[in-house]
Amino acid sequence: MKQYSGDPLYYHAFITSFNNTVMGIEDDKLKLNSLLSLCSGKALESIQYCVLKPPNEGFKSACKTLKERFGNTAVIVQAWIGKVLNRPRVDSAKLGEFADDLENCFEALSALGYVNELNNQSSLKQIVDKLPRVLQNRWQGENFRLKEKDVVPALQHVVKFVKSSAKEVNDPVFGSISNHPVEAQPMRHKRNQQVHSLNINVPSPNAPKEKFPKCWICKSDAHWPDQCEKFINMKVEDRFEMTKNNHACFSCLKIAGRNHRSSNCSRKKMCGEKLGDKTCDRFHHRLLYLTKTVGVNKLSIPSCDEPLLCVLEVEVKGKYRTLMANVMLDLGSQGTFVRSEFAQQLGVKGKSVAASITKVGGAEESFKSRNRIRDIY
Known part of the structure; x- marks a missing residue:
């Protein structure tokens, strides 16, 4: 013994x-x-x-x-609760140990009749917060599936989830620990590593205004876009994509500068196109009317089965600390943007600037930001 x-x-x-x-x-x-x-x-x-x-x-x-x-029963219960809750966040290397502690804690509290001490939403959230970020995201899906079945998530469900995840991670052949031991190690900065800075193009107040032709589709001043035969003969989906990609106004189809957008267009009016007994009440040009649309940011875009934006979870290293972040990959963007709160958490700073961005549909927005952030890897 x-x-x-x-x-x-x-x-x-x-x-x-x-x-x-x-x-x-x-x-x-x-x-x-x-x-x-x-x-x-x-x-x-x-x-x-x-x-x-x-x-x-x-x-x-x-x-x-x-x-x-x-x-003493009270002493044992508090000791088990403290062992589970009063510990730092676990990584993949210590996930098996955490799973064993959770199972032993559940069995001990069940035997003593005190399982309800941890069987509440607040305690369960603290337990899940100890897991790696990717497992926290997976638990959200598991939690949703349980509630869809009218089952209230309890300690036993969390224990089962963590045990299953630990077995997956510690698989002798395909587990992340055996094949990828470097994942548990912190990222190291290499001197020759390429650094991507945050570049925002700030227009000069004295710069001359760009002049656009009447019809930006065929680059002609002989007619307007809604009179262009090339544009009219296109499929409505192709018209929409061309308008969006050229940042034209969805109401008048013109490219009229940074202060012109569909929300403040003086020529905007209700579409009015009819499909059966229904009339389209959206404020866009009739040439952009789609019979099957989905709404995104108060705009109408063709429905599709593919995701609009891809999201990737990465580890971001600042000057003094490392954090996990969800990164949206937008192949159409010309800049790299970081939330100000996230930059503050990393401890990085930049030079204050006034900037503007063009969003979907040609809408522009001015804001205060910082650029030349060179301490993010």
């Missing part, structure tokens, strides 16, 4: 093993000496006085003292 040092977490396991070992022995002196030899640290110090008593009385006093000091 392993010596018992007085940890409340292992009291029941120790005392059960000890009772099974001395079962059938009638000599109290032998049982007392065996108990003393198997205790150490605080546990041994608490029962050393028992050797001064008669063997029968000394053995009973030793068992009683151990139970009062280290086997």
